[in-house]
Amino acid sequence: MKGLSLQGVCKRFGGVTAADEITLDVPAGRVTGLIGPNGAGKTTIVNLITGMLALSAGRIVFDGRDISALGADRISRLGFARTFQNIRLFKEASVVDNLLIGFHKLQQSSLVSNILGLPAARAETARIRAMAHDLLQRFDMSRFADFPAGGLSYGHQRRVEMMRALAASPTVLLLDEPVAGMNDVEAAELGRIFLEVAASGIAVLLIEHNIRFVTRLCEQVHVLDYGRVIASGTPRQVMSDPAVIAAYLGS
8 A cells, every 4th residue: 555554553651551453544645534532542643653652562554664663763754744733843933944944854965065155055045945935825824934933823833834844745744633723714724735735645644633624634534532443434434433422422
């Protein structure tokens, strides 16, 4: 399968099992949903995928290759990018400078070349800045290019973090509650962008509390509760599943 596959993935912290036999696929070219109540283990799954946590059992496969034992740096170099529940920006830096950090993988000129301002380094910097401004335009954020990132509204800071993730030209994009705190109009605008990103061939895993948002975007949804997948299927199937209803509303 082209994309990401979790096969019997487990994570234990002492006597606590945070992820228990998780099996799910995140195919390239689609937005796949992962939902569940608070404490269900969603962020643990993201941390396992990105190598921030080591597996206790199972394996993670990307484009047919077992990446279970790779560290976070090597997984990042494979093209994995993520956003975080808690926004992590350089708040004193401008929006465009935050984006330039995301383009670091594309930089080939040396530090000395940049310090000396050699022609190749200047050309590379100009090319990357142009790419950053293309992203700003795509997210309707051009007017904020030179604003300090920390001075933006919460929703706009979320956009900056997502742009920075896309700047890395990911093959797998992990979105951890990307529309938290946004209204329906803002969320719908970002949802359109996520679908465009997936259509370009990227495997997108969307972790969200906003169930309505997830069901609009995803063909396939997985539901976690207490570290276990309790339902998988189309949005209609999972939202009518008695186990899912019980997990959200109580039995």
